[in-house]
Amino acid sequence: MTAxxxxxxxxENEFDDSMSANYAYFLARVEQFINLSKSRSVLDIGSGPGNLEDAWHDRVGEIHGLDISERYNAMGRAKHANHPNVHFHTLAADDYLNFSPVAGRQFDIIIVMSVVQYYRNAAEVEDLLAAIKRVAAPGAKALICDLIVEESVLKDIVSIVGRSLRQGQLLSMLKLLFRLRFSSYYNIRKQNGFLVIPESxxxxxxxxxxxxxxxVAEPLTMQQERRNLLIQF
Ligand SMILES: C[S@@+](CC[C@H](N)C(=O)[O-])C[C@H]1O[C@@H](n2cnc3c(N)ncnc32)[C@H](O)[C@@H]1O
Known part of the structure; x- marks a missing residue:
């Protein structure tokens, strides 16, 4: 069966240890677009091991992470066991647009970082946008980040290597790319590809x-040709 x-x-996968470098790049730039305060509540869709929660848990009112990976949610819960304002909810892998774990809540800030490329098709992404609209508080902002808007594996690699060099992280990035080439990631990417949705x-x-x-005009992730969509409610 195809994975x-x-x-x-x-x-367990190669990104477990490496996601935080890309996230640090994003965190250093995101506050041009999003104002944090203790009165704000945040939804992090595809929260992974909890990079956003690590950075913002003491700067906002509450944060809810949603992810299909129970493994990542367990990692996040363990790190934030003493933070009652941080919550991780598991989405069903076959029903991941069902946001019932946060039903009835409204959010001022909604972040989706490096997630939609793993959706199956554009119709699901339109359903995601509709789901975000349902949970957005009046005046909320949503940032959907690291979007692949054109197919180019080579450009992707050149861009991340160049950026890592400038950030002084070239060696760790080259190690990651090498590990990825011989991992299940490579085969799954070959079989499934990434979901690419043009800007139009x-x-x-x-x-x-x-x-x-x-x-937004400015890059928010290390892969500079990826785009970032800001929605204002
Ligand atoms: C590259 S990681 C990004 C994690 C986190 N946003 C970050 O940037 O550190 C992709 C995450 O999206 C999650 N994911 C993939 N498909 C998803 C889906 N359909 N719904 C929710 N989460 C999903 C994965 O489990 C993984 O945690």
Whole structure:
């Protein structure tokens, strides 16, 4: 049976240790767009091991992470056992657009970082946008980040190597790329690819859902050709 991205994230993988470098890059830039305060509540869709929760738990009112990986949620819960304002909820792998774990809640800040490329198709992403609209408080902002808007594996690699060099992290990035080449990641990527949605299609989806959205000009992740969509409610 062909393994899928959903299977990949359930198991220990090469990103477990490396995601935080990309996240640090994002954290250093995101506050140009998002104001944090103790009165704000945050939803982190595809929260992984909890990088956002680690950085923001004492700067916002509460944070809820949603992820299909119970393994990552367990890691996040262990790190934040003493932080009653941090919650990790597990989404069903076959029903990941069902946000019932946070039903009835509204959020001022919604972050989706490096997640939609693992969705199965653009229709699901439009459902994600509709789900975000349902949980967004008036005045909320959503940032959907690290979007692949054109297919180019080579550009992706050149970009991340160049950025890592400038950030003084070239060696650890080259080690990661080497490990990835001989890992299940490589095979799953070969079989499933990444979901690529052109910018025009993102804007068309936002228009159909009547969302006030724009791509931010500045890169927010180390892969500089990836785009970041800001939605203002
Ligand atoms: C590259 S990691 C990013 C994690 C985190 N956002 C970060 O940047 O540190 C991708 C995450 O998305 C989760 N994920 C993949 N598909 C998902 C889906 N359909 N719904 C929710 N989470 C998903 C994975 O389990 C994994 O934790």
């Amino acid at each position: 899928t991205w959903l299977d990949f994230w359930q198991k 299609e993102w804007m068309a989806m936002c228009k159909r859902l009547n969302l006030n959205a724009r791509f």
